[in-house]
Amino acid sequence: MEFTALFLAIAITMLVAWYGSRTLAFSLFAVVLIACVATFLHHATDALKLSF
Amino acid sequence: MTSHRAIALNVLALYALAALLAAAFTAQFILGELPCPLCLLQRIMFALLAIGPILNIRFGPRPSHYALSLLAAVVGASVSTRQVLLHIMPGDAGYGTALFGYHYYTWALIGFIAAIVLLSLVLLFDRQFEKAPTAHPTPGVIAHVAVWFVIGLTAANVASTLLECGFKACADDPKVYELLK
Numbered sequence: 001m002e003f004t005a006l007f008l009a010i011a012i013t014m015l016v017a018w019y020g021s022r023t024l025a026f027s028l029f030a031v032v033l034i035a036c037v038a039t040f041l042h043h044a045t046d047a048l049k050l051s052f
Numbered sequence: 053m054t055s056h057r058a059i060a061l062n063v064l065a066l067y068a069l070a071a072l073l074a075a076a077f078t079a080q081f082i083l084g085e086l087p088c089p090l091c092l093l094q095r096i097m098f099a100l101l102a103i104g105p106i107l108n109i110r111f112g113p114r115p116s117h118y119a120l121s122l123l124a125a126v127v128g129a130s131v132s133t134r135q136v137l138l139h140i141m142p143g144d145a146g147y148g149t150a151l152f153g154y155h156y157y158t159w160a161l162i163g164f165i166a167a168i169v170l171l172s173l174v175l176l177f178d179r180q181f182e183k184a185p186t187a188h189p190t191p192g193v194i195a196h197v198a199v200w201f202v203i204g205l206t207a208a209n210v211a212s213t214l215l216e217c218g219f220k221a222c223a224d225d226p227k228v229y230e231l232l233k
Contacts (some may be wrong), residue, residue, distance in 0.1 A: 003092040007210040017106040
């Protein structure tokens with residue numbers, strides 16, 4: 001679900017970058033990037049199933 | 053490098069990103085391999101990388117636009133490095149099918165590092181930033197098509213991810229489309 005939301009947020013940011021204001025595009029980019037890093041850190045703290 | 057040349061390079065970069073997202077889709081549907089959460093995050097970072105070129109084409113080249121792409125490429129490289137390290141032990145078959153000897157996440161890492169190097173090289177050319185933003189030309193048809201390719205593929209990923217994960221967290225090793233079972 002979080003990935004669907006991220007793709008949707010990026011599509012909206014792209015549309016704003018192409019048709020809307022530059023400042024809004026930058027703000028949306030910042031929000032999406034922080035959300036991506038948070039999602040990555042969430043998955044990076046999963047227990048690793050190592051083979052040794 | 054003039055502003056016009058820089059914009060042409062940015063249009064080219066958008067086509068390259070569109071080709072990359074299309075290739076990931078092709079592998080997903082032809083090979084029937086569903087992308088894992090980290091694979092999806094790498095696709096997301098490639099899509100996020102496209103925002104810098106879109107801004108460069110619309111408003112003219114600026115260092116801040118390249119900075120956005122650099123940030124996205126650095127986060128993308130971190131994600132793909134994480135996945136490479138998950139499968140680095142000898143005997144580990146890796147996740148998914150290998151393409152020309154490397155798995156997709158290894159290719160993604162190479163792609164993100166290439167993006168960082170190319171963006172740094174393009175930033176060396178100061179002349180592209182000299183033109184006044186008001187004198188920036190209107191984007192042509194080729195640029196419009198490139199932007200809409202990338203937006204279309206990102207929108208297609210919204211639909212595909214929704215089908216794959218449904219309305220809950222994506223499975224670590226997805227085998228079926230949650231909304232189609």
